[in-house]
Structure formats: structure tokens, C-alpha cells
Amino acid sequence: MSAAAPRPFAVAASGPLIGCVAVPGDKSISHRAVMLASLAVGESRVEGLLEGEDVLATAAALRAMGATIERGADGAWRIHGVGVGGLLQPEAALAMGNSGTSTRLLMGLVASHPITATFTGDASLSRRPMARVIEPLARMGADIIASPAGRLPLMVRGLLPAIPIRYTLPVASAQVKSAVLLAGLNTPGITTVVEPVATRDHSERMLRGFGAELTVEETGEGRVIGVRGEAELVPQHIIVPGDPSSAAFWTVAALVVPGSDLLLPNVLLNPTRDGIYRALRLMGGDIAIVNERETGGERVGDLRVRHSALTGIEVPPELAPSMIDEYPALFVAAAFAQGRTVARGAHELRVKESDRIAAMAAALGTAGVAVEEHEDGLTIDGTGGEPLPGGGRVATRLDHRIAMSMAIAGLHSRRPIAIDDAVPIATSYPTFLATMARLGASPTWLNA
Structure with missing residues (x-):
């Protein structure tokens, strides 16, 4: 990633997310x-x-x-x-x-x-x-x-x-x-x-x-x-199928923003990569697979995701290897669930692009979420579907997934959530903010 100057931005609550989002290749x-x-x-x-x-x-x-x-x-x-x-x-x-x-x-x-x-x-x-x-x-x-x-x-x-x-x-x-x-x-x-x-x-x-x-x-x-x-x-x-890690952000967004209904076509559904969708279904997420098929030896399908009342769960630790990159998005979903979500067994998050356990604990805390940090995960008390308090400025720690996860959190918050840098997002999803704007949730650029 180039050493570009930071580009802080803020995301405010949006209306329902409706439409089709084709995510980048895996x-x-x-x-x-x-x-x-x-x-x-x-x-x-x-x-x-x-x-x-x-x-x-x-x-x-x-x-x-x-x-x-x-x-x-x-x-x-x-x-x-x-x-x-x-x-x-x-x-x-x-x-x-x-x-x-x-x-x-x-x-x-x-x-x-x-x-x-x-x-x-x-x-x-x-x-x-x-x-x-x-x-x-x-x-x-x-x-x-x-x-x-x-x-x-x-x-x-x-x-x-x-x-x-x-x-x-x-x-x-x-x-x-x-x-x-x-x-x-x-x-x-x-x-x-x-x-x-x-x-x-x-x-x-x-x-x-x-x-x-x-x-x-x-x-x-x-x-x-x-x-x-x-x-x-x-x-x-x-032919590279759509990245399930990128699709996870819009899946969580559709689940937590009231009235949302999104179609995510051609998403990779490899069984070693679909843990986030299994976890979200355990929480009550309405995620339907349409037109499931095989392309180049890989299972793919179109995901239809609709707003759902999520419930806190104990995330099965055996899902960790199949969703290790998606935990930040899962943590955001947990912030909107009814009751407590406990996600443990994810030690690997400590040595990703950032220490994602510490980074997400701090980010969610900044947005007003009750969170407890563990060596191998987080415990999160959700809002039961109510908006997050929001406010504050999140530190991405040069991590694209922290930036995108907290941008999704801002879509259903009482006050905008500011994020210190959009630049890291280009490492995996260069069109993420443009897609958000197309869905009617335009980010606001801030002074550095």
C-alpha cells in the first residue's frame, strides 16, 4: 500500500439499502x-x-x-x-x-x-x-x-x-x-x-x-x-468469483439497517470460507442462497440478504478458521444483536494487518458499544436492533477491515461515526465507498 496521506471520513445513518451489489473478485x-x-x-x-x-x-x-x-x-x-x-x-x-x-x-x-x-x-x-x-x-x-x-x-x-x-x-x-x-x-x-x-x-x-x-x-x-x-x-x-470477505460487509449492513434487501451475485461459497454466513444465520440472519452452482471447482451462489432481528450467540470456536478475516464484520453484527455475543478462539486476529481484537474493541467502544476484550476474542452486548450511539473517531490502525467494518456500523448510528483513514480500503476493495454512495449512504470527507 502506498504511503498516501490519510483521508478521514464519516458515515451517517442511511435509509434502507436496496439493490444489487457485485463485490470484487476473491x-x-x-x-x-x-x-x-x-x-x-x-x-x-x-x-x-x-x-x-x-x-x-x-x-x-x-x-x-x-x-x-x-x-x-x-x-x-x-x-x-x-x-x-x-x-x-x-x-x-x-x-x-x-x-x-x-x-x-x-x-x-x-x-x-x-x-x-x-x-x-x-x-x-x-x-x-x-x-x-x-x-x-x-x-x-x-x-x-x-x-x-x-x-x-x-x-x-x-x-x-x-x-x-x-x-x-x-x-x-x-x-x-x-x-x-x-x-x-x-x-x-x-x-x-x-x-x-x-x-x-x-x-x-x-x-x-x-x-x-x-x-x-x-x-x-x-x-x-x-x-x-x-x-x-x-x-x-x-473466472474469479466474488470475495466472501468483501460480501460480508454488505451482508451485515443489510441485516442491521432496517428495511434493507440486497442481492449479492456470484459470491464464493467455499466451505472453508463461509463461516461468517453460518455464524450470522445462527444469530437469526435472513441470508438465502440463490442459483447455487460450481465454477472452476469452486462453489458459488447469489446471496439475498434482508434486514433481520439478530440474537446474541456464543460463536462456535470451530468456525474460526473459516471466518478469520470476517470477525470485524461479525463484531459489528453483534453490536446490533439482542443480548450478548461471545466470540472466542480467534487468537490469529492478534497478528493480522492490525491486532484486530484490540482494534475492534477500541473502535466499538468509541461508537458507544459495551465490549469486553479477551486474549482470543470479544464479548459484545448488543443494542437489540437500536442504533449505536455513534460519535467519536475510530483508529483504523492501517487496517482495511477495521475501516470498512466501522463504516458499516455508521449506517445505523444516532451520530455519524468518523474513521481516521480511508486509504487502507484500497488494499482489498477500492470501490467500497463508491458502492456505499450508490446505495444512498454517501460518506462525508473530513479534514485530516
Whole structure:
């Protein structure tokens, strides 16, 4: 993310949200589509790619390592790959902006190529831990020199041939899993990842789609995923479905703003990513799936969401891996529910773009919500559907999801909710505020 000057804004209560909102392409799938297309031999076509700053950082890094990546006038992206093993030495440091996914997955790619790459990031990304990725990649033979506490900037010197390993994830992390599997693509033999708790499986689905030899076995240890190295990937035509994380903001908005009725077409409904919708239904949310279908090996559907009387619940902790990015939106829904919502078991929120537990506790408190912070989540006493008191200025902490979640909260508040910076939103949803304005809830720009 560029170091742009902060752009504070405020969101005030709106009327009902009515209409159709097509959300941007899924961020996780967009990252992986660019990466694997860059390793295929020949040209891939990607439609619906999320053109947020995070994905553009991935594309820029792969261009720097030899792939040809171009956006056509029709909005489709054409990617001519270099083949597995064909990544070239970048001439300069790879600027990752705010993207942890770009950083961790590209570290995996570099780890098994005979090149050296330096990764840099913005202030937020430079605070995030990379040790969990460094450890398995070092076991595969990569030489990694990081800043203190395993943070950016860091340098990865790849090894060819790398060493195939069997690695059990100490924490549930799709990014660590993916980094190891991507490193395994150019590693002789079979590289294996064991995940005791299942995480999002986009890497496995897309690796198979591009022709990698990959196995998945359910065992007493958990899911055991193996990829055979020295792979030859085949170009693909990919249509990226709508991002369920982006759709979650409008889902919560429609549920809490009286009279709302929104249709969200073509949303990814992968079972490792739909935890937010399961949790909201447990709270009484009226969320209907229309026209459910399969596209490119992924389950998608159109969501129709209508205003609902929500009830506080104890959020099942087993949902955490399938909704880890959506907790800020869930916390906002809980603020409008009847009674108390307890959301625990989400330790991972402490090391996202910000400490999202602390950030959301502070943000909701600023808006007048009764909230108690725990090491692994929050307890929130809701308003029973009444507007939040509002007022105050929320600190986003350079986190796009904090900014968007609290913007949604402002749509049903007695006083406008001010948010200190809109700039981080561009990392994942550049048209978010324009979409809000189209629905009749125009944000107001404030003085910095």
C-alpha cells in the first residue's frame, strides 16, 4: 500500500439499502491465480481479478521475476508464465505494500528457485510475524535473513534443488500451508503438509486445476496434503468469483439497517470460507442462497440478504478458521444483536494487518458499544436492533477491515461515526465507498 496521506471520513445513518451489489473478485483466489499462471508454460486468462493494491503487489513482484502480466482493454488479465523453475533474479527489492498473502506465498516460490529476493512492506506489514513461514522454508534449504523478531524487511536466498519435507502446521494457517506447497512445486520428490485444523483450500484446488500432482488425505493427524515437485503447470482460463470477505460487509449492513434487501451475485461459497454466513444465520440472519452452482471447482451462489432481528450467540470456536478475516464484520453484527455475543478462539486476529481484537474493541467502544476484550476474542452486548450511539473517531490502525467494518456500523448510528483513514480500503476493495454512495449512504470527507 502506498504511503498516501490519510483521508478521514464519516458515515451517517442511511435509509434502507436496496439493490444489487457485485463485490470484487476473491482476494485469495486472485493472488493464487496470478502466481500459478506465472509458473505455467504459456498464456493464462484471468477474468474478475481483484484489482486491489494487495493483488497488484503480487503481479508487480512476478513481473520483476520474469512473468508477462497485462490487463486487456476488456478487463481480463493475460499472464504468460515462465514455467516452474523459471523465475528470474529480481533487480530490486519486492515491495509488498500491506499484503501478508503476497509476502508469505512469494517467499515460498522463491525458496526453491536459485535466486535471491528482498521483501519490503509498509509500516503495518513490517510489524507482522514471518517466523512461521521462515521455519519450514529454512528446513527446505532456503537461506532467510530477517529483521528482528522475524519481520520485514527480509531476504530469501532460494536453494535448487530444495529439500522435500513433511511439515505439521503448529497453527492453522492457509498462508503457511500454501508457502510450503508452492516451494514444493520446484522441489524433487513429494513435499507434504499436515494441517490438524483444516484451513481454506484454494491452493489445493487451484494447484490441481493447473495440473500439479497433488493428493489430499484425511487421517487421524488431520488433512495430509502432498505435492510432487518439478511440476509442469498448464495455462488456464480462470473466472474469479466474488470475495466472501468483501460480501460480508454488505451482508451485515443489510441485516442491521432496517428495511434493507440486497442481492449479492456470484459470491464464493467455499466451505472453508463461509463461516461468517453460518455464524450470522445462527444469530437469526435472513441470508438465502440463490442459483447455487460450481465454477472452476469452486462453489458459488447469489446471496439475498434482508434486514433481520439478530440474537446474541456464543460463536462456535470451530468456525474460526473459516471466518478469520470476517470477525470485524461479525463484531459489528453483534453490536446490533439482542443480548450478548461471545466470540472466542480467534487468537490469529492478534497478528493480522492490525491486532484486530484490540482494534475492534477500541473502535466499538468509541461508537458507544459495551465490549469486553479477551486474549482470543470479544464479548459484545448488543443494542437489540437500536442504533449505536455513534460519535467519536475510530483508529483504523492501517487496517482495511477495521475501516470498512466501522463504516458499516455508521449506517445505523444516532451520530455519524468518523474513521481516521480511508486509504487502507484500497488494499482489498477500492470501490467500497463508491458502492456505499450508490446505495444512498454517501460518506462525508473530513479534514485530516
